[in-house]
Amino acid sequence: MTIEARLAELGVTLPDAPAPAANYVPFVITGNLVHVSGQISQNEAGLITGKLGADLSVEQGAAAAQRCAISLLSQVRRACGGDLSRLVRTVKLVGFVNSTPDFTDQPKVINGASDFMVAALGEAGRHARSAVSAASLPFGVAVEIEGIFEIR
Template identity: 80%
Template sequence: MSIENKLAELGVTLPEAPAPAANYVPFVQVGDMVYISGQISAGEDGTLITGKLGDTLDVAAGAAAARRCAISLLAQVRAACGGDLDRLVRVVKLTGFVNSTVDFTQQPQVVNGASDFLVEALGEAGRHSRSAVSAASLPLGVAVEIEGIFQIR
């Protein structure tokens, strides 16, 4: 089954790859590796998912925001692959940044929203190494930002 078909089965339609908001590129390809710039949490309609974990957001809301970041990462991978997402070989690594209070310690559970989605959508190719860290604040007040490294053919 193609990746796009699996996403459709999950009820997910990838958005157009978000354009960078400053002087950087959304992805860089080196050999068969694609490095995707951080994708911030935004809903299907493009509205930013903002808030601070441990204050205005709970873990479930943070995980949902992380899932949206993973969807944007796949949109960038599709763009890097010239529109053919089936060129994706595997997810190599994610780095998740969680906008959270000083005493919040459940960053891994938040970033699980992205990791679980990628495994659900891609199977074994979605399994990856990962870091999940806290941030005192993130751009535009978003809840989560995730960057990724992907292998393509």
């Protein structure tokens, strides 16, 4: 099954890749790897903001992480000239969770992105990962995730 077919089965339409918010590029291709800059939690209504452990539940955080994963795939599609069939696998995700000092469920929040990658890409979506806490994130967003992807 193609990635597009899996996404359609999941009811997900990839948006246009978000533009950078500062002086950096959205991705860098080196060899067969695409390094995607951090994608912040946002949906059609705008930014998903808040602090885990205070304003947002783990489930809301996981949903925000899934939105970051959707943006990551949008950037990979752009890096591949619109052809997602060039995507070989997700190599690594690094997730940052805007959370209170006593919040310890960062892995459960970033599972929203990891679970989505596996659902969308199958075994090619399995990846290495880090999930860390941040005292704050740009624009007050709940989650930011960067990724490394292998392409052909």
